Amino acid sequence: MTLDLEQASTLLDRTFRGALFDMDGTLIDSTPAVIRSWTQLASEMGSTTRFEGGGHGRPARELLASVLPADQVEAALARVTELELADTDGVIALPGAGELLAGLPEHAWTIVTSCTLRLAEVRIAAAGIPRPDRFVTFDDVTKGKPDPEPFLTGAERLGVPATECVAFEDAPAGLEAARAAGCVTIAMVGTHAGAELDADIVLESLEQLEVERVPDGFRLSLTL
Missing domain, CATH: 1.10.150 (DNA polymerase; domain 1)
Incomplete structure (x- = not known):
């Protein structure tokens, strides 16, 4: 995949206070x-x-x-x-997911998923990724993606403005929701082709990102 490295460098050379992750297709493969x-x-x-x-x-x-x-x-x-x-057969963490989550400051990230709380709990456990202490499922909102409510709720639970968050998504509906909430958007290719994903940056894998913790939050850089 071809990236506009100048644009990506400018975008990622900023400090974020929160990371909002879609679950299926972004952190795990279900x-x-x-x-x-x-x-x-x-x-x-x-x-x-x-x-x-x-x-x-x-x-x-x-x-x-x-x-x-x-x-x-x-x-x-x-x-x-x-x-x-x-059915959790074959539900696994996607490459780089565990490492990226481990690199983020504690309590600076959460999951924003369209599935129910029960299903989210089951898949998080099956994939072996960390469970955030407060996350957002369809049970927590009145309007699901592509409405911005899920991401606004996620940012609220982190205690930071959505405009200071980066959102990770793999689906057009989720990216539309995150963008409407005011988040910077990073799309993951997998369930959809890159051409279908309207995001600030489109990546093949979370392995392409590194985290740097800074006093006010964290920064991201590309490992291309």
Whole structure:
């Protein structure tokens, strides 16, 4: 991937006070489990509807409501939740995730995810990444991504303005939410191609970043 290194250098030569991470596709890879669960749901419903691999980056209830009759949404949501909670096979931390989180100042980062609290807990444990002491799930907001509420809530829980945070995302809906909240955005290629990701910087891996702790927060640099 080609980066505008001058732009990246200028962007990353600033001090951040908070880091807001999407979970699935950004810190962990749960894609095989997600696809299996949603494929199973479609099969059980006898539906020809394509759930687009779980509608990555969108809350499950919103995706189901967009493709199913209203009277089927809650039952389908309960079933896919059951399937996803039971399937952690192959859920792993993405390269560089553990190292990046370990390098950040304590209490300066959190997870902002579109999944529920129960599912987030299960996947965090399965992937073996650190569990932040306060994070944001779909249970904590009234509007999910692409609305900025999840990232604004995450910044509030860190006790810093969203404009002083950097947000890590892998999906267009999440990047739109983070940008609307006022965060600097870093996109991770994986569930979407780089051309689909509108962010300040687009990276192939978290391994491309290094953290420097400074008195007022932290700085990021590229390891290209």
